Amino acid sequence: MRIKKWIAAAALGALALCLPFDTASAGKLDAYRNMLVAHNYTISYENITPPERIHNRDAVDMTYSFGRIPTPQNYAQKSYSGMIVAQGEKRYVEVNYGGDSRISLRQADKTFSFKGIAKKDKVEYKGMNGGKEVTALKFHPENELLYGESFGTSEVSRLLGAMLPASSIPAGLPVYQYVGAGNLGNGLSYEDYRASSSAGLEAIRYYFEGTKLVRIAAASYDRDEKGNLVGHKCILKIKDFSAVPDASKLALPENLKVVDHSQQDKGKKKHGFGF
Numbered sequence: 001m002r003i004k005k006w007i008a009a010a011a012l013g014a015l016a017l018c019l020p021f022d023t024a025s026a027g028k029l030d031a032y033r034n035m036l037v038a039h040n041y042t043i044s045y046e047n048i049t050p051p052e053r054i055h056n057r058d059a060v061d062m063t064y065s066f067g068r069i070p071t072p073q074n075y076a077q078k079s080y081s082g083m084i085v086a087q088g089e090k091r092y093v094e095v096n097y098g099g100d101s102r103i104s105l106r107q108a109d110k111t112f113s114f115k116g117i118a119k120k121d122k123v124e125y126k127g128m129n130g131g132k133e134v135t136a137l138k139f140h141p142e143n144e145l146l147y148g149e150s151f152g153t154s155e156v157s158r159l160l161g162a163m164l165p166a167s168s169i170p171a172g173l174p175v176y177q178y179v180g181a182g183n184l185g186n187g188l189s190y191e192d193y194r195a196s197s198s199a200g201l202e203a204i205r206y207y208f209e210g211t212k213l214v215r216i217a218a219a220s221y222d223r224d225e226k227g228n229l230v231g232h233k234c235i236l237k238i239k240d241f242s243a244v245p246d247a248s249k250l251a252l253p254e255n256l257k258v259v260d261h262s263q264q265d266k267g268k269k270k271h272g273f274g275f
Helices: 002-014 029-038 141-147 154-161
Strands: 040-047 080-087 090-097 100-107 110-119 122-127 133-138 177-185 188-197 200-209 212-223 229-242 257-260
Touching: 029 040, 029 229, 040 154, 122 133, 154 212, 154 229
Parallel strands: 133 257
Antiparallel strands: 040 080, 040 229, 080 090, 090 100, 100 110, 110 122, 110 133, 177 188, 188 200, 200 212, 212 229
16 A cells, blocks of 8 residues: 555656656667557556546446447446557457456457456456357557557556657647656666646656566646546556567457458448457
8 A cells, every 4th residue: 555655656746847858868668669669569467546436426437538448337446457469460458357358359450349257267258249259340540540559448548658659649649758767776766757738737657677667657637627626646567568479369269250340331430449
Protein backbone atom coordinates (compact mmCIF):
# COMPACT_ATOMS: atom_id res chain seq x y z
CA MET A 1 0.00 0.00 0.00
CA ARG A 2 2.79 2.43 0.88
CA ILE A 3 4.52 1.65 -2.43
CA LYS A 4 1.35 2.44 -4.39
CA LYS A 5 0.86 5.74 -2.56
CA TRP A 6 4.52 6.66 -3.04
CA ILE A 7 4.39 5.97 -6.79
CA ALA A 8 1.14 7.94 -7.17
CA ALA A 9 2.67 10.83 -5.25
CA ALA A 10 5.77 10.70 -7.43
CA ALA A 11 3.63 10.90 -10.55
CA LEU A 12 1.72 13.84 -9.10
CA GLY A 13 5.05 15.48 -8.36
CA ALA A 14 5.91 15.26 -12.03
CA LEU A 15 3.04 17.65 -12.73
CA ALA A 16 5.11 20.37 -11.13
CA LEU A 17 7.87 20.02 -13.73
CA CYS A 18 7.77 23.03 -15.98
CA LEU A 19 10.02 22.89 -19.03
CA PRO A 20 9.57 20.07 -21.57
CA PHE A 21 12.62 18.85 -23.48
CA ASP A 22 12.87 17.16 -26.85
CA THR A 23 11.96 13.46 -26.64
CA ALA A 24 15.39 12.60 -28.08
CA SER A 25 16.82 13.62 -24.69
CA ALA A 26 15.29 10.53 -23.09
CA GLY A 27 17.44 7.44 -22.79
CA LYS A 28 16.13 4.20 -21.31
CA LEU A 29 12.64 4.50 -22.76
CA ASP A 30 14.01 4.70 -26.31
CA ALA A 31 14.52 0.92 -26.57
CA TYR A 32 10.86 0.30 -25.69
CA ARG A 33 9.64 3.05 -28.01
CA ASN A 34 11.57 1.41 -30.86
CA MET A 35 9.86 -1.95 -30.17
CA LEU A 36 6.42 -0.29 -30.42
CA VAL A 37 7.31 1.50 -33.65
CA ALA A 38 8.70 -1.73 -35.16
CA HIS A 39 5.57 -3.67 -34.12
CA ASN A 40 7.77 -6.38 -32.67
CA TYR A 41 7.24 -7.11 -28.96
CA THR A 42 5.60 -8.99 -26.11
CA ILE A 43 4.16 -6.92 -23.26
CA SER A 44 2.66 -8.34 -20.06
CA TYR A 45 1.31 -6.06 -17.34
CA GLU A 46 -0.99 -5.69 -14.34
CA ASN A 47 -3.11 -2.61 -13.73
CA ILE A 48 -3.08 -2.23 -9.94
CA THR A 49 -5.42 0.78 -9.89
CA PRO A 50 -9.00 -0.10 -10.87
CA PRO A 51 -11.03 2.59 -12.68
CA GLU A 52 -12.65 5.20 -10.45
CA ARG A 53 -16.41 5.00 -9.98
CA ILE A 54 -18.02 8.10 -11.43
CA HIS A 55 -21.35 7.72 -9.61
CA ASN A 56 -23.09 5.07 -7.53
CA ARG A 57 -24.88 3.51 -10.49
CA ASP A 58 -21.80 3.28 -12.65
CA ALA A 59 -21.35 -0.29 -13.90
CA VAL A 60 -19.53 0.15 -17.18
CA ASP A 61 -16.17 1.39 -18.37
CA MET A 62 -16.78 5.15 -18.60
CA THR A 63 -13.52 5.61 -20.50
CA TYR A 64 -14.55 3.39 -23.43
CA SER A 65 -13.60 4.75 -26.84
CA PHE A 66 -13.46 3.46 -30.39
CA GLY A 67 -11.15 0.48 -30.87
CA ARG A 68 -10.63 -0.19 -27.14
CA ILE A 69 -11.68 -3.33 -25.29
CA PRO A 70 -14.69 -2.39 -23.12
CA THR A 71 -14.73 -3.56 -19.50
CA PRO A 72 -17.41 -6.20 -18.73
CA GLN A 73 -20.00 -4.87 -16.25
CA ASN A 74 -19.05 -7.38 -13.53
CA TYR A 75 -15.44 -6.10 -13.55
CA ALA A 76 -15.97 -2.35 -13.97
CA GLN A 77 -14.22 -1.41 -10.71
CA LYS A 78 -11.66 -4.21 -10.42
CA SER A 79 -7.98 -4.51 -11.25
CA TYR A 80 -6.96 -6.42 -14.37
CA SER A 81 -3.93 -7.77 -16.17
CA GLY A 82 -3.15 -8.07 -19.84
CA MET A 83 -0.85 -9.05 -22.67
CA ILE A 84 -0.06 -7.48 -26.03
CA VAL A 85 1.97 -9.30 -28.69
CA ALA A 86 2.91 -7.83 -32.06
CA GLN A 87 4.88 -9.08 -35.02
CA GLY A 88 4.50 -7.06 -38.21
CA GLU A 89 0.85 -7.11 -39.27
CA LYS A 90 -0.13 -9.56 -36.56
CA ARG A 91 -1.22 -8.34 -33.15
CA TYR A 92 -2.76 -10.01 -30.10
CA VAL A 93 -4.40 -7.97 -27.34
CA GLU A 94 -5.75 -9.61 -24.17
CA VAL A 95 -7.34 -8.08 -21.08
CA ASN A 96 -7.76 -10.57 -18.22
CA TYR A 97 -10.19 -10.11 -15.34
CA GLY A 98 -9.29 -12.85 -12.89
CA GLY A 99 -9.36 -15.69 -15.40
CA ASP A 100 -12.01 -14.18 -17.69
CA SER A 101 -10.25 -12.71 -20.75
CA ARG A 102 -11.36 -10.55 -23.64
CA ILE A 103 -9.11 -11.04 -26.67
CA SER A 104 -8.66 -9.31 -30.00
CA LEU A 105 -6.41 -10.76 -32.70
CA ARG A 106 -5.35 -9.13 -35.94
CA GLN A 107 -3.89 -11.19 -38.76
CA ALA A 108 -2.95 -8.94 -41.69
CA ASP A 109 -6.26 -7.56 -43.05
CA LYS A 110 -8.59 -9.51 -40.72
CA THR A 111 -9.51 -9.17 -37.04
CA PHE A 112 -11.08 -11.62 -34.60
CA SER A 113 -12.62 -11.10 -31.16
CA PHE A 114 -13.11 -13.94 -28.67
CA LYS A 115 -13.01 -14.93 -24.98
CA GLY A 116 -10.66 -17.00 -22.86
CA ILE A 117 -12.03 -18.70 -19.73
CA ALA A 118 -9.52 -20.19 -17.26
CA LYS A 119 -10.51 -23.66 -16.03
CA LYS A 120 -8.10 -25.38 -13.64
CA ASP A 121 -4.81 -25.70 -15.54
CA LYS A 122 -6.04 -24.72 -19.01
CA VAL A 123 -7.87 -21.96 -20.88
CA GLU A 124 -11.06 -22.61 -22.84
CA TYR A 125 -11.60 -20.29 -25.81
CA LYS A 126 -15.05 -19.24 -27.00
CA GLY A 127 -16.55 -16.84 -29.49
CA MET A 128 -18.12 -13.64 -28.19
CA ASN A 129 -21.54 -15.33 -28.35
CA GLY A 130 -20.32 -18.18 -26.12
CA GLY A 131 -20.09 -20.76 -28.91
CA LYS A 132 -17.20 -22.04 -31.00
CA GLU A 133 -17.64 -19.62 -33.88
CA VAL A 134 -15.50 -16.50 -34.24
CA THR A 135 -16.18 -13.82 -36.81
CA ALA A 136 -13.48 -12.54 -39.17
CA LEU A 137 -13.92 -8.81 -39.78
CA LYS A 138 -11.98 -6.58 -42.12
CA PHE A 139 -9.18 -4.53 -40.56
CA HIS A 140 -9.64 -0.79 -41.19
CA PRO A 141 -6.25 0.96 -41.03
CA GLU A 142 -7.93 4.37 -41.16
CA ASN A 143 -9.24 3.81 -37.64
CA GLU A 144 -5.71 3.73 -36.23
CA LEU A 145 -4.87 6.89 -38.15
CA LEU A 146 -7.81 8.62 -36.48
CA TYR A 147 -7.83 7.10 -32.99
CA GLY A 148 -4.35 5.65 -32.45
CA GLU A 149 -3.28 2.09 -31.72
CA SER A 150 -5.26 -0.03 -29.29
CA PHE A 151 -3.32 -1.75 -26.51
CA GLY A 152 -6.45 -2.99 -24.75
CA THR A 153 -8.34 -0.66 -22.41
CA SER A 154 -8.35 3.11 -22.78
CA GLU A 155 -6.00 3.52 -19.80
CA VAL A 156 -3.38 1.10 -21.10
CA SER A 157 -3.69 2.42 -24.65
CA ARG A 158 -3.03 5.92 -23.36
CA LEU A 159 0.02 5.06 -21.22
CA LEU A 160 1.68 2.86 -23.85
CA GLY A 161 0.64 5.12 -26.72
CA ALA A 162 2.31 8.04 -24.93
CA MET A 163 5.64 6.33 -25.58
CA LEU A 164 5.26 6.65 -29.35
CA PRO A 165 7.04 9.43 -31.26
CA ALA A 166 4.95 12.45 -32.29
CA SER A 167 4.97 11.25 -35.91
CA SER A 168 3.01 8.13 -34.87
CA ILE A 169 0.31 9.97 -32.88
CA PRO A 170 -2.90 10.98 -34.72
CA ALA A 171 -3.61 14.68 -35.14
CA GLY A 172 -5.58 16.10 -32.23
CA LEU A 173 -4.35 13.57 -29.66
CA PRO A 174 -1.93 14.63 -26.88
CA VAL A 175 1.80 14.44 -27.58
CA TYR A 176 3.84 13.69 -24.46
CA GLN A 177 7.08 15.59 -24.00
CA TYR A 178 10.11 14.44 -22.04
CA VAL A 179 10.56 16.70 -18.99
CA GLY A 180 13.30 15.05 -16.92
CA ALA A 181 14.80 11.98 -15.28
CA GLY A 182 16.38 10.95 -11.99
CA ASN A 183 17.67 8.18 -9.74
CA LEU A 184 15.85 6.83 -6.69
CA GLY A 185 18.56 4.54 -5.33
CA ASN A 186 18.85 0.73 -5.23
CA GLY A 187 19.15 0.66 -9.02
CA LEU A 188 15.76 2.31 -9.52
CA SER A 189 15.46 5.31 -11.85
CA TYR A 190 12.71 7.14 -13.72
CA GLU A 191 11.90 9.26 -16.77
CA ASP A 192 9.06 11.80 -16.74
CA TYR A 193 6.77 12.85 -19.59
CA ARG A 194 3.98 15.39 -19.70
CA ALA A 195 1.14 16.44 -22.00
CA SER A 196 -1.24 19.35 -21.68
CA SER A 197 -4.17 20.58 -23.72
CA SER A 198 -7.41 22.49 -23.30
CA ALA A 199 -8.88 19.27 -21.89
CA GLY A 200 -6.40 18.96 -19.02
CA LEU A 201 -2.91 17.95 -17.92
CA GLU A 202 -1.27 14.54 -17.46
CA ALA A 203 2.15 13.45 -16.24
CA ILE A 204 3.54 9.94 -16.72
CA ARG A 205 6.53 8.50 -14.90
CA TYR A 206 8.30 5.40 -16.29
CA TYR A 207 10.29 3.43 -13.67
CA PHE A 208 13.35 1.32 -14.46
CA GLU A 209 15.45 -1.24 -12.61
CA GLY A 210 18.70 -0.83 -14.46
CA THR A 211 17.43 -0.59 -18.04
CA LYS A 212 14.36 -2.78 -17.45
CA LEU A 213 10.99 -1.01 -17.51
CA VAL A 214 9.14 -2.21 -14.38
CA ARG A 215 6.33 0.26 -13.70
CA ILE A 216 4.34 3.12 -15.21
CA ALA A 217 2.53 5.65 -13.02
CA ALA A 218 0.31 8.45 -14.31
CA ALA A 219 -1.55 11.33 -12.73
CA SER A 220 -3.94 13.56 -14.63
CA TYR A 221 -6.25 16.49 -14.08
CA ASP A 222 -9.21 17.56 -16.17
CA ARG A 223 -12.51 19.36 -15.82
CA ASP A 224 -15.83 17.64 -15.19
CA GLU A 225 -19.11 18.77 -16.74
CA LYS A 226 -19.49 21.37 -13.96
CA GLY A 227 -16.03 22.80 -14.55
CA ASN A 228 -14.54 21.30 -11.37
CA LEU A 229 -10.93 20.10 -11.43
CA VAL A 230 -10.84 16.29 -11.12
CA GLY A 231 -7.75 14.14 -10.54
CA HIS A 232 -7.13 10.58 -11.74
CA LYS A 233 -4.29 8.09 -11.34
CA CYS A 234 -3.23 4.84 -13.00
CA ILE A 235 -0.37 2.48 -12.13
CA LEU A 236 0.79 -0.37 -14.36
CA LYS A 237 3.16 -3.05 -13.12
CA ILE A 238 5.18 -4.23 -16.13
CA LYS A 239 5.89 -7.96 -15.94
CA ASP A 240 7.47 -8.31 -19.38
CA PHE A 241 8.38 -5.94 -22.19
CA SER A 242 10.67 -7.62 -24.69
CA ALA A 243 11.49 -7.60 -28.39
CA VAL A 244 10.64 -11.32 -28.66
CA PRO A 245 7.02 -11.81 -29.85
CA ASP A 246 5.20 -14.78 -28.31
CA ALA A 247 4.31 -16.49 -31.60
CA SER A 248 1.87 -18.88 -29.87
CA LYS A 249 -0.51 -15.96 -29.30
CA LEU A 250 -0.61 -14.86 -32.94
CA ALA A 251 -2.66 -17.80 -34.22
CA LEU A 252 -6.33 -18.51 -33.53
CA PRO A 253 -7.03 -21.31 -31.03
CA GLU A 254 -7.62 -24.55 -32.92
CA ASN A 255 -11.07 -25.16 -31.42
CA LEU A 256 -12.57 -21.99 -32.87
CA LYS A 257 -14.41 -22.03 -36.21
CA VAL A 258 -14.03 -18.94 -38.40
CA VAL A 259 -17.03 -17.27 -40.03
CA ASP A 260 -15.60 -14.82 -42.56
CA HIS A 261 -17.45 -11.51 -42.83
CA SER A 262 -14.39 -9.54 -43.88
CA GLN A 263 -15.75 -9.00 -47.41
CA GLN A 264 -19.23 -7.99 -46.22
CA ASP A 265 -18.28 -5.00 -44.06
CA LYS A 266 -16.51 -2.89 -46.69
CA GLY A 267 -17.17 0.76 -46.02
CA LYS A 268 -19.00 0.08 -42.76
CA LYS A 269 -17.84 1.58 -39.48
CA LYS A 270 -17.26 -1.17 -36.96
CA HIS A 271 -17.80 -0.49 -33.28
CA GLY A 272 -16.41 -3.75 -31.93
CA PHE A 273 -13.08 -3.78 -30.13
CA GLY A 274 -11.03 -5.17 -32.99
CA PHE A 275 -8.24 -2.88 -34.16
